[in-house]
Amino acid sequence: MVDHGPRVGDRVALTFDADMTDGMLNNLRTGRVKSYANLRILDRLEREQVPATFFLTGKWVQRYPDLTRRIAGNPRFELANHTYGHLAFTGDCYDLPRVAAGGMTEDVARTFRVIEPYGGRQTRYFRFPGLCHDEAALDALAPLGVTVVDGDVVSGDPFATAWKPIVRAVLEHVRPGSVVIMHVTEANAAMTDEALPYILAGLRERGLVPAPLSEVLAAA
Numbered sequence: 001m002v003d004h005g006p007r008v009g010d011r012v013a014l015t016f017d018a019d020m021t022d023g024m025l026n027n028l029r030t031g032r033v034k035s036y037a038n039l040r041i042l043d044r045l046e047r048e049q050v051p052a053t054f055f056l057t058g059k060w061v062q063r064y065p066d067l068t069r070r071i072a073g074n075p076r077f078e079l080a081n082h083t084y085g086h087l088a089f090t091g092d093c094y095d096l097p098r099v100a101a102g103g104m105t106e107d108v109a110r111t112f113r114v115i116e117p118y119g120g121r122q123t124r125y126f127r128f129p130g131l132c133h134d135e136a137a138l139d140a141l142a143p144l145g146v147t148v149v150d151g152d153v154v155s156g157d158p159f160a161t162a163w164k165p166i167v168r169a170v171l172e173h174v175r176p177g178s179v180v181i182m183h184v185t186e187a188n189a190a191m192t193d194e195a196l197p198y199i200l201a202g203l204r205e206r207g208l209v210p211a212p213l214s215e216v217l218a219a220a
């Protein structure tokens, strides 16, 4: 389990979670929500050639196969695992419904099977929904050889109503080796794309350089 890389050098990892639950799929089906995929984030990262790592749920990948191909096709982007349907892996986790007893290992294994055919820079990095985990959850994942990555800089972008607090939360805490947690889920993180240019500029001012997660964690 890691929260960040070595505190040396100038690299930091920008990570974007791609949550998708059955409730979110239902919101898309009924038209209540238009998109859980923030294209403006992808556009900007691509245009400015910024490396990033995407923690994908299996259901997000299945809902957005073209975008997943786009992510996998970018040599600066890494793909990681954020469970199949963003269920909770502990009993008390932000009101998320809980994954079936005994189903944790298969949930994560299945997600790898969904992501892997897309190729690109595949990793064995994994992030728990809501970062919620306990000993039993970690034991369940041990056979899969994953590295659990939380992150040391929580942007607080889910359900944000303004971009400035996101920028502030990131720039106040980011240091060499940091892993920044953001979301690419648009309707559930509507201010992230507005915050992103200010975050990128603030990193530049601090002499920090975004890099793929594997490079940040391996920097020692």
Ligand SMILES: [Zn+2]
Pocket: 017, 018, 019, 082, 086, 128, 129, 130
């Ligand atoms: Zn999540």
